[in-house]
Amino acid sequence: MPKLYNQWVSVVRWEKTTRPFLRTTEFYWQEGHTAHATAEEAKVETRRMLDVYADFFRDYLAIPVIKGQKTENEKFAGAVDTYTIEAMMHDGKALQSATSHYFGDGFARAFDIQYSDRNNQLQYVHQTSWGLSTRSIGAIIMVHGDDSGLVLPPRVAPVQxxxxxxxxxxxxxxxxxxxxxxxxxxxxxxxxxxxxxxxxxxxxxxxxxxxxxxxxxxxxxxxxxxxxxxxxxxxxxxxxxxxxxxxxxxxxxxxVHDGLYQKAQGSLASRIRDAADKNSLSDLIANKPGFVKAMWCGDAACEQQIKEETGATARCIPFEQETVAETCVCCGRPAHHMVIWGKAY
Ligand SMILES: [Zn+2]
Structure with missing residues (x-):
């Protein structure tokens, strides 16, 4: 312990609508899994891998991302916690670009995955899983491309x-x-x-x-x-x-790399806006392409209501929290989190 497994595989999903690179029936991805002796170790690994992905996006793809946690509603089924990096495409829509999950010992108990500890006692493992897909190629195209065509970040360009x-x-x-x-x-x-x-x-x-x-x-x-x-x-x-x-x-x-990153960073920063109440949140989502920062009480009913009324989803609860208002953007009760809202691919 710990154990680390990594693989690149193709995956098939029966998507109702497909979109090149972003959502295709068959796609290629990297998935990693770890098993740890303790919950603490597994939690550290979950966060570390999210940083690996965020650094990869910044240092190789020249794409800035927002790091945060998924809400209960948006997290991976079976995960205790799901972390995500969210990037903004040129049209202001979000692209969930990589995720990292902490599973606790839930899957270990379900599938009877155990190890012998120092005292020769059988214990359940604590697991993580994380992945990145060829969707990141779509992100490169949609973040950096311009009216003359592709603009490839130098560190991954096949021809530099x-x-x-x-x-x-x-x-x-x-x-x-x-x-x-x-x-x-x-x-x-x-x-x-x-x-x-x-x-x-x-x-x-x-x-x-x-x-x-x-x-x-x-x-x-x-x-x-x-x-x-x-x-x-x-x-x-x-x-x-x-x-x-x-x-x-x-x-x-x-x-060129730095120029692309700064341009993307400027574009992201200029299109994240604050909303203090539901009307302004709805108005921003409908009329201004980009993300909206708003406070949330933590109640799934409020999240659901906003999703239904605006078409935007809670992209993440960013690790870097701010207070943009005192109360929940939906119900007006005391707020516990600042959430990034946006329409997503
Ligand atoms: Zn609320």
Whole structure:
């Protein structure tokens, strides 16, 4: 003890309506399970794994998330506690992006999962389970994408840098482009497009495919020992010396990551609003895409009433609590929690 099991598997669910990447009949996910000697250890593991997912979203996908606990009504059936990370898509809707559950010894008692303790006594284990799915690909598309297409965060982009020769028939251009590709390939995932399509066509193509950084190299650049770099996230263009290219590309890719994260963070922060009473909650949900912070008494009846009247669900009770009003947004009784409400995928 403890025991850790992890697997990547495909899952089938008979969804009434499907949506690419977010809700499909068959999808791929990672699920982990642990069994511990004590409840305390299992609780620590449940929270630790939620942090692993939140850090992964921030550090690899450049997506900010809100960490919190699910209400009784929204938690996983059979769990004592369900924790979640909630992300906001570009249209203001929530995407539950990963969950982590503390099971207590409920499943252990149901399935008779026991271990021998130090005194050779049989004890029930305390379990956790947590998962992340290919839905996170949907999150990348819907958080970062723009009118020109995909915008992929550099740390997970299959192609991080595309090299495009300009006037490739001119002496030395293609050779230099190949040399750049081979140099950069030691540290990055690099593609050279030496096809005979027009450069402008290629620019649009790799923008649409979300490649984080484009390097253009023409005869004049060659003479000046430089290339032109274009960031996918901001469209910003700059001239880079070929002498220090790998180091400059590393810095630029980090800047693209940070730029994407900050933009997503700004978009999230600007679309979380407070509501003190049910009318303003309903009004915000109906008219302002985004999340609403409101106080809750803890009664499932209030949660249900808000869900029915507004179409929004309690996304989570954030770990970082605030007091946005003194009383429950629904019934006016004393409030115990601040809840994030929103429409969800
Ligand atoms: Zn209430």
């Amino acid at each position: 840098v595309v090299v495009i020769p300009i006037a490739a028939h001119k002496p030395g251009v293609l050779e230099k482009a190949q040399q750049i590709q081979s140099q950069l390939s030691a540290s990055f995932r690099v593609k050279l497009d030496s096809s005979d399509k027009m450069p402008g066509w290629k620019f649009s193509e790799y923008e649409m495919k979300g490649v984080p950084l484009r390097l253009e190299l023409g005869p004049r650049d060659l003479q000046q020992n430089q290339c032109v770099a274009v960031r996918r996230d901001s469209g910003e263009k700059m001239v880079l010396s070929l002498d220090n290219l790998a180091a400059d590309v590393a810095v630029l890719l980090d800047q």
